[in-house]
Amino acid sequence: MNNYFKIKETHIYGLIALFGLLLVLVLIPMEIQSGEPRLMPYVYAAGLLIVSMFKFVSLFFNKKTEFFKFNRKVFKYVGLNILIYTAYIFLIQKIGFFVMSILFIIALLRVLGEGWKITLTLSVMLPASIYILFTQILALYFPSGILF
Structure with a gap:
């Protein structure tokens, strides 16, 4: 039985981008009340989204994607x-x-x-x-x- 499975690098960055969108559109607005500090969660989520989208697009056009093995x-x-x-x-x-x-x-x-x-x-x-x-x-x- 194979104890490992492989995932494409582009899929991982796509999931990270989706998580960043989930943070920006759903989780942060739902959890932060008005008047509370708001900047840092949005800065973190935007950074996560920008980096993952950049890497996802560059890997998509580069066509050289790696596979990661996970136990x-x-x-x-x-x-x-x-x-x-x-x-x-x-x-x-x-x-x-x-x-x-x-x-x-x-x-x-x-x-x-x-x-x-x-x-x-x-x-x-x-x-x-x-x-x-x-x-x-x-x-x-x-x-x-x-x-x-």
Whole structure:
């Protein structure tokens, strides 16, 4: 059985360009409220879009494209991580930063193969440290949802 699959370089840059468009047209306007800092997310997304489109067009006309080999097992982990991050991003406003952070860390560490002891320790200690530092000391507040 073949444990690797190949993807054209042009397809990768095309996907990056689509991600840049998704950021500019959907994700950034949806997640940034009025009055909040807006410049840097748009600068990042525009840079991502410009570089990927330039590389995509130059490879398209050059006709010399490379193939990248990816291990199927690694690709599975990457896909699961993207799914976990996406769920975290979309659910953080509804459920709340700290509860979602705990669930996010548990899911991510378990997918990566960590044991329960380190997973539970980190999933409680990291959000608690962030809460104490940012909310209690610096008086910065995170998205609160239905749980916290």
